[in-house]
Amino acid sequence: MMIGGRGADKCRKQRRGVSELGLPSETGKATAGRDARATYSSPFPRRVDAGNQLAADPRLGTLAGRDDTIILALPRGGVPVAFQIAQRLNLPLDLMLVRKIGLPFHEETAMGAIAMGDVTYLNPAMIAAMRVTDAQVQAVLKKETAELHRRNMHYRQGKPYPDLKDKNVIIVDGPGSSTLDGIATGSTLRAAILSVREHGPTRVVAAAPVGPPDSVAELAKIADEVVCLQVKEPFNAVGMWYQLFPQTEDEEVLELLHRAESFGRKKEE
Template sequence: MQLPFKNRVEAGRLLADALKPYAGRTDVLILALPRGGLPVAFEVAQVLAAPLDLMLVRKLGVPGQEELAMGAIASGGITYLNQDLAESLRISDSAIDGVASREKKELERREQAYRGHRPIPEVRNRCVILIDDGLATGATMRAAVLALRQRQPGRIVIGVPVAPADTVENLRAEADEVICLATPEPFLAIGKWYEDFSQTSDEEVRDLLTRAWQQRKQE
């Protein structure tokens, strides 16, 4: 696997090749973690001929070190907290609650902005492939898996272009399968492994979702 990836589109096409055993199956549903996961997932959905939707999750950043995840929240009222990290950094319950409250508002805003009145897809007994543009600590993806488990899917597969090896191993205990194209060391940051890692906008997310949904209607 040659790094860095040119952009999320290229990463998505390469990831789609690795996920081809799931192509053409009627029980497969692809859920992207927005925003960065959507361009990757769109390419996968095209190759696998599978429906595409969203798994809304928000990282809970450490106060003052927002890029460091101490946990995450997901649609459905699911909260994942790295208790060991919170305790080692002596983060108070009130500080955690404050961060969670802010992120919950953003989660609700995105739900409305991206999905509008479109219903959440049924996942019971389906094979759900969760996709992001990369993982660092894996906290956000872990929250997504926990939220999904409550809805009783038949199988949960995590698909990402790049992540640290230890994060991938930890997530193997959470999901039924983890497919990661590259586990470079030292990892440093997701953006290091993309030539173009510019932020995905809300407009891009809505456009890709609309295109995917319209394609499904025409089939």
Template sequence: MLFTDRAHAGQELAKALSDLAGQPELIVLALPRGGVPVAAEVAKALGLPLDILLVRKLGVPGHEEYAMGAIAGGDLIFLNQQVLRQLKLEQTQIDAVIERERAELHRREQRYRGERPSPELNDRNVVLIDDGLATGATMRVAIRAVHQAGARSVTVAVPVGASDTCDELAMLVDRLECPYSQSDLGGVGYWYDDFAQTTDAQVIQILQQYRAGGASE
């Protein structure tokens, strides 16, 4: 165990990102739901605006915790071809998972954002934050999404992650910050004392505290 909870992990991650404090044209984007309380602590410590980037893991049918890919808004899809080959999944099975997660993505977009527009990312410096990196499927599609949106630079920051995943994703971004890179991760939750699922209500509450102008007390 490295962290008591996600807030503690965010406080530790903020230390590793302290050089970004107050930088203009920089925005922190959390991957809901678990990344939101982590990113909130980073945004608060560094005086940066906080928003979300909605991404959904595509879980293997019957073993949903095992990612076969991920999906983001704008119909961005990443599929792990190695996993698909190993499991010999039918296209109909894959399509069913994509449609289910696309519906959940839309539900969360409405619930979390309401009438507020998505942040403008063109020519901005983006920090993508989650509570950890295992396979990296969701973060990979998040990176694609912000690049497609015209981000000037992309930083990925997580408190803990699988070292091989961190190495792979580091080649896709300008900077990757992972204070605790583990050769044998054993699951992100293993490194937290409290890894209870972040709820919709918690996400909404945190987002209400942070608006585009930066952290609000």
């Protein structure tokens, strides 16, 4: 459906040192990078803090522990955020695979997005303003579709897609490695919402730590509710709102999904 409108051990240790897994960087010694940014005033020190704040929001709290509710995270940056919400609210966690369709000459800036279920959202105004040709759009679509399928095989490993019919679905986005990721343009969340709608859910809630007013307003038109803790203008870039947001690696996504396998199960009396 188309919608218009690591190398060496040392290197691995360094990357893991600033991961979101709750490993040394989360609880141990600060890195030089952290010290350099610690004085910057931002509402979210890291993704996990943003997730905890979202979990404490009463709009999501009303869905805690419900059998008819599931959380879908947008990888990779949305997974550490969603993990905290799923853990605190005792809700099952799965993935909603999406890929940003970036401008061919500036891939950090979205001109659309694709999502599971053959959903494609393109922003015609952005495409026209940037004078992107149809051939360029199709080339980026081909590249990102291949990456979407790769991630589906790698992350889901043959696991069937969750049944979303008659469910409350919370779609969680978060910052990626790019300063323009997350809800900055709303393209990936839009594609995710449209994809989920194809499965007959009862309610779709979009959740993100921070976003600009125009993107939040546009998402509110297609979601039943948008939970965004910080709606800011000027927004500039998502990196301004975090002290630290290192790239979320594939291994971290898989580890968090493994740790979340027990979420949503009824606790024994």
